[in-house]
Amino acid sequence: MADTSAAAAAAELLAHARAFASSNQDLYALLGVDATTPRADIHRAWRKTSLRYHPDKAGDSFDPEKWQLFERARDVLSDPAAREAYDTQRSANLIREQAKMAMDDRRRRMVEDLEAREKAGAMAAAAGAAGQQTGAGDASNTMSEQERKKTAEAGRKRVEERQRLMREAEERERQRAAEKEEADLKREADLERRIGEIQARKAAKEAARRQQAEGGSEGAEAGMAEKVVPDGDVDMADRPAPPPTTTTTASAKSGAESRQQETRPHVLEAQQKAEKLAAEAAAIPRVRGDFSHTYARLKAAQAVKEARQLAREGMAA
Secondary structure, eight states: OHHHHHHHHHHHHHHHHHHHHHTTOOHHHHHTOOTTOOHHHHHHHHHHHSGGGSHHHHGGGOOHHHHHHHHHHHHHHHSHHHHHHHHHHHHHHHHHHHHHHTSOHHHHHHHHHHHHHHHHHHHHHHHHHHHOOOOSHHHHHHHHHHHHHHHHHHHHHHHHHHHHHHHHHHHHHHHHHHHHHHHHHHHHHHHHHHHHHHHHHHHHHHHHHHHHHHHHHHHHHHHHHHOOOOTTSOOGGGSOOOOOOOHHHHHHHHHHHHHHHHHHHHHHHHHHHHHHHHHHHHHSOOBTTBOHHHHHHHHHHHHHHHHHHHHHHHHHO
16 A cells, blocks of 8 residues: 555656646746755755745745645655656757747647647646556556556657657758748849840940941041042142031031030939949848849949930930
């Protein structure tokens, strides 16, 4: 009968230890000690910290639940098996909390639901172990040992299942992060390619325009130089001088200059805008996944294009 009572008390103490750990109840802080405090000092710390809650000391304000909490904390931390179970469970809880902080909301809810089911099952098993009445002698000890092995095996399987789910969740998270990074890099490369194409087209147009202007001028000069006097005509020196420039030509030139004067402020404004956008783009840091720098460069390139177009129109006028 004594063995039966001792086994039941040990099972109940283990159940309390796991319950305290699951509820994040810090028994060490409650007694004013730490995890390295030896067993011999636990009882002394309990007497010191629980004195104010003693029935004789508290009087009418005695709180039986608070007093019972201190007694159970003393019993759990004084028993090697219960203390080991408590420390192990608290360490596992800490690791789980750190892992959950790195998860998104959906996976966190999934893990929390799994833990809630495990906690409910553990509490039910502990209650059954504490309230179970066994026979006397060897039969009682045998059943208690079998129950402990069964509970330990169930706990081990739950831990393995939880670890498997966490590994799968972490692998999915890594895969999603890699896919997102690859998509960002591809998008950034595409934007850089488009900027390069725009700049190349602008450079080609500018080169063609300059070549056309230079070629037209050289062609006109060459045409004038290669003109020869046909047979029977007078010599170039004998030809009369060309008539002076007419007032119509002077008027047209004056009108062109006037139009150029009118467009010059707009050209200057467009050039200043392009320079400002280029400076802003250069000031934006390049960060992977952030396309602010690329968008600013596109806007600056477009402003440069518009300024050049205005300048060409003013020259044509």
